[in-house]
Amino acid sequence: MTDAIYQQIAREIRARIESGELRPGDRVPSTREITVTWDVAMATATKALATLRTEGFVRPVAGVGTVVSAEGGAAARPRAQETDLTGERLVMTAVRLADREGLDAVSMRRVASQLGVATMSLYRHVENKDELVLRMIDHVLREEELPDPAPGTWRERLEVCARLQWGLFQEHAWLAPAMSMTRPQLLPSAVAHTEWILQALDGKGLDLEEMMHAAVTVFGFVRGVAVNIEQEAEQRRDTGMTGDEWMTQQAPALLDIVATGRFPMFSRVVRSELDMELDTLFEFGLARMLDGIGEWISGRSTLTEGRTGM
Structure with missing residues (x-):
């Protein structure tokens, strides 16, 4: 818990330095000021300033206190060529x-x-x-390339693409929020994923707009689950608690809600041990989405066959 707090304090002071609010030579909050402002122990304040000194953002000055270093972080590092x-x-x-x-x-x-x-x-x-x-x-x-040769069926291809994206989003928690659906980044590495899905669905009785909608919908699902990865990482850094620990802390409030008797189904959920991890939600959602696309393609194929028979 303490580690998370001192890191948060260091980030806030660092942000003030990087924004220019605190300039080279300016005093940063002292350990005593930090204990009052953030309501933490002296040891926590000391660790926050030590972190900033290690990073080269601040330096101690005799008779003055801790001040912003000459280049706000670069000064303590050897100058590279x-x-x-x-x-x-x-x-x-x-x-x-x-x-x-x-x-x-x-x-x-x-x-x-x-x-x-x-x-x-x-x-x-x-x-x-x-x-x-x-x-x-x-x-x-570009870290993970789609396999060549590609799997044989459309479902396998969509699943491979979705799982590859999910893996990248897990490894780089910032990636999902950084990518946009409404204003997509026009990068060859991103377009390759769309091309992969379009080729998988080509020849299945869908028109180009329908195939494109399917490609964007699959990406939107994966990204939609993955944006929670960064939020969870931030919460862990800020609170020092895992998701399970946070839920345990919320148990009294949940029990108060279900005690009203207004939510019998949710009461059963609260009293059960359900796996609601992001990986589980991803697996369930991906399977159901591919099931739906499969039914859609089958219905379109049946309609095409009926017209041909007529």
């Missing part, structure tokens, strides 16, 4: 940072700090954070 910086290294560093702390932690300044280079040197490789995020998405989607 900026000629050694490549676009691939930049993207991989940003991906690792997002995997560790979430996409909100990725800023040009923070990535430069991780690389030990000046922030401005990053702009030789990407125009801004939006472009960096696009390249991060493209990078992780």
Whole structure:
């Protein structure tokens, strides 16, 4: 629990530094100020400032206190040769940072700090954070390629594609929220997944719009479940509790709700040991979705055969 709190405090102070609210030379909250503001023990405050010192964001100054370092994170790191910086290294560093702390932690300044280079040197490789995020998405989607040759049936192909996406979303919790259904990122690595599903459904009696709707619906389902992965990771970092521990804490409130007698079915749920993990929800939803698409294709085939017979 304490670890999660000190990390949260460090993130909040770091964000103030990266936003420019706290500039090089400015004092950051002292351990005593942290104990009052965040209502934590002195040991927790000390660990928060120690984390920021390790990262190079702050440094102690005799007679003054702890202040923002000269370059807000990069100062404590050996300066790398900026000629050694490549676009691939930049993207991989940003991906690792997002995997560790979430996409909100990725800023040009923070990535430069991780690389030990000046922030401005990053702009030789990407125009801004939006472009960096696009390249991060493209990078992780290329980590796992769809198999060649492809499985024989349409259902196997859709299942393979969905499971591959689910695996990537689990490995990179920030990826699902970063991808859009309404304004999709036009990356070859992303289009490859759509092409895979379209080819799987081609020749099954569906028109192009129906096939495209199916492709987007499958992706939307996988992404819709996966966006909860990042939220759960954030909750664990912030509270120090697992999902099971949180549910145990909520048990009295749940029992109060079912004690009213208004919800007999939900009362049975509360008193049962049900597996509601995200993996289980994904497996159930994927199977039912593919069942539905199968019925849809079978109905379309029957209708086509009937017309042919006429």
